[in-house]
Every structure is written in structure tokens, then in C-alpha cells.
Amino acid sequence: MLCSAVVMLLTAWSGTGLWAMETADCLGCHNYADEVGEMNHVDEVKFMATAHAAMGCESCHAVTEEHPFDAETAAVVSSCEDCHVSIHETYSSSVHGDSARCVDCHNPHQAYAPVSLSGRQMNDSCDMCHPMTQMEEVHSRWLPETGIHLDAVPCVTCHSSSDDFAITLYLRHRDRPYTDYELASYAALQEQTGTENIASIIDADASGDISIDELNEFYADNGSHRMRLWAMMTPETVEHNFTTFDNRWDCTYCHAAGPENMQESYVALPQEDGTYRRLPLEKGATLNALFGTPDFYMVGATRSRTLDIIGFLIILGGFAMPIGHGTLRFLTRKNRRKDH
């Protein structure tokens, strides 16, 4: 991989002794906003959770030994495209390429894979230039239930060509009845569970995955409607060719996938560092008519086969009278012939 070569180069470079300061030193100042100013604050916990942490500050920044008293601006020594070559190629040749830079959508100190982020976080990068209220208006011209769609489908699910999706369920809570549910934060969940291990709220047996029984228990425990799961259809990877794709016009791209397609699902839990950790959900949970995911129903795609069979039998029952009575009626037609 090209970027590992760059990392090696930079590590060798910084190993010459010219720059003795290391990531831990940088963070000794930059983790504190009151020391470096809000603008220059780099949250240590969030940074250490990124893949960039392994490379250290020095792989992207060069500072002098006198920093910050050198009256010089610390240089950015490598840019995103040096390492993320193919993404850069895709992005710069896309229609969106001239509209935003990498750093408009990404904070390099808080850069995570899509699978470690909530759908809401993925939308945050678009919101700055495409505000949500305006997007609701634009999409409601053709998208039924626009509010629910934009709440359940991240922008990049429709506006990137990636086509590998999962159903990811997030915990939402509310304190009082008849208010809106909000995405539950790590702190809120910690308070509710009273432990560091917030997964215990849904993964009762601590097995690392979630069964339909555990889901049932979760809903039974939260029967006062305090907490529920909200589903989003999230991309596993994000191709950087952001535009409008014709097949996303077609509702059946999502709504006809057939019951097999919606099987891969997770419950994503917020972590202390602001990312999300996914726990796999038992197969079939999103299709279960009675148990499982009461707030997630994707019409046309997550129907329950059991209900289909019951419905079919009911309709069949409607033909019992015409067929049964009708046959006897035909056989006994002579009895009703009137000769007056």
C-alpha cells in the first residue's frame, strides 16, 4: 500500500532527532483548549481512536523545536491524497470534486471508518453546506415520508455508489412521555446502566451479539417507552463519487430487495471516544412480525413470511363460499326451476 510507504518514510524522517517532540508531547498541550485555544484543540481520546493515531502527529505536521514560540506556522507536511490515493482519484474526478475539500467533510483528528460512526454523524459533514431543513424541502418533491427517510437513510447511502448496506440500530431515549426520542449518548447510557459496560443494557448475557430474546427483554425492561431502537440503512464503505444516482430514484432499489437482503443487522452502541461499536443482531430479527424491531419496518422489504401465509389463508377463506356453495348450487339447479 502506498500510504504505508509514506508512513515509513515519515517515521524514518522524524527519527533523525531533528524533531524530538512526539504525539504524547503534542497532546500534552493540544489536548487542552485553554492552553492552545479552541481553534487548536485536538481531543486526545477522539484522536487516539482514529487510525491516524498510529502514525502520530508528526506524519502530517512538522514543527520546530521552539514550537509554539517560534512565531512560525506549523507546516502540514502530507495531505490526504498522499496516502488515500484511490479515494482522492475517485473524488477529484467526481462532480462534487470542486465543491468541497477532504477537510471540509473530515476532521483529520477525528477520522473514522463509516462502520464506527452513526448515520447521524455521517450526515454532519453534509449539513454545513446542505442544511437539513433545505434537504427535507428538496427531497419532499419526490420522496414520500421524507422526514422518516432522511432520519433512517444517511445521505451517502443514496449519494455514493457503494451498494453494500447493513441495518444498524441505535438506542434512542426520552425522559418524559410524549416528547421526541433522541439518540442516547454514552453519558446518558452510563447513567442509566450505572456501569461502564453500557452494552449490558441490551446484551444481557455479554456474549457480544444480540439475540431476539435479548431484544424482547430490552423492550420489556423499557416498557415505559423510555428507550427504543431506531434503524438506519448504513453503508459499509463509502465510495467518494458523491452525486445523484438514477437507481436511488427507484424506490424498489431498497423496497424490493426481498426478505433475504435485510438480514445483516447490528445494534451500534456509543463509545466514550465518540465512535460507535456494533454488536451483530440475530438473523431474522428485522423480519420478525411480533418480536424484534417494532419501530423498524421497511415496507416491501421486511415483511414477515408468517403474516403473508396467514393473510393468504384468510383470502382463500373468502373463496370458500363461492366455490362450495356455488358447486352445490350448480348441481341442484333443477330444484329451483320455476315453471310459472
Added chain:
Amino acid sequence: MAMQERVYLTPTPVRIWHWLNALGFVTLIASGVQIRFPDYINIFGTYRAAVSLHHTAGIVVAVSFLLWLFYYAVIAKMLIKLYVPTAEDLKQGAVKQALYYFFYFFTGTRENPHHESPTNKFNPMQKGAYVVIMMVLVPLVIITGLILLNMQPLHNLLVAVGGVRVVAGVHFLLACALTAFIPTHFYLATLGHTPFAHFKPMWTGWEEHEDH
């Protein structure tokens, strides 16, 4: 030749309601099938078209249902009288009627015990069926449909009744029951003294009685 006696059986608002309703239901069933089984069935070209059509037909059916209710309950004041079976109906009438439909009808030895008149147009079996359809199933399918049409404004209600999955499931099963009603209903309507005797008053309002 028998004498013909004509009775004005079905007033205009009821006829308008009925055929608007019948058309609405057929549309709802066709578009509903596509909405639930898009991977197998495509009747209206696009999914979006099926959804808009379903929404429109649903509103038409809901409005025409109110027309029906308003007419019978408020203007004609006959809703209870016509549709709700009396104790007598339940004790004897229904048995007599069933006996006729499932026995004497075949042997041809007895006449239909029920005779239509504007104030008593349904036999006890019809009453039973129509009251369940018109006062239980149709209102419920309309209510679940309206919830599904307004999920965001009604999200508290949605949560209170168990979530969108439950509402969608109930809506589907009710729709199946109403779909099952149509062939039965159609068939029973052909059991008049001629196969089309009951269809005519639904169209012209007038029923032609044979004089006995």
C-alpha cells in the same frame, strides 16, 4: 306472468358510496399487493406510483365511508335499524336464514324467509356480516392506514400501539379480511330470485319484487 312490484331500496348517496367504495377497494388491493410484494408484482409501473395511488384511494375510501356513515346515521337515521342485528335476528332469524341458504335453497322447497323493504333490507346473516365489515373492519383499516400515512406527526400514538411493525401487520391482515369479503359478498349478491336481482337496486335504486 307474475306481477312486478317496485320498491325504492337503495338511495342515491348509498349507491354513490358503494361504487366509489368498491372501486376504491379494488384499487387499494391492486396497489397494496404491489407495495407489499414489489419483488414479484408490478402493476403500476413504479413503486412510487403504487404508493401515491394507494394513498389517494385510501383517502377516497375514508371520505366515502364518512359519507355513508353520515347519510345512514344522521340523514336517514337508519344505521342501527338496518345494520345492527336484533335479538330476534340472532336467536331465530340467523338460523332460519342459514337453513335457507344451506339447505332449502338447494332443495328448492322453500322461499327466502327474508323480504327486502327500505327499512329492513338485509336478512339477519347480511346484517351480521355488514355490521362487522362496516363498523369494525373498515374503520380499523382506515385508522391503521391513516396512522401509517402520518407516522411522524403521530409517532407517540405509534409507540403507544406497539410500533410501526404492529400497525403495518394489523393493516395487512385487515386488508386480507376485506379482500376475502369481496368474493363472498359478490357471490351472496347473486343469490336473489335472479342472479342479478340484487345488483340492480345497487345501481338504479329500485328493487323489483315478484308478487307472491
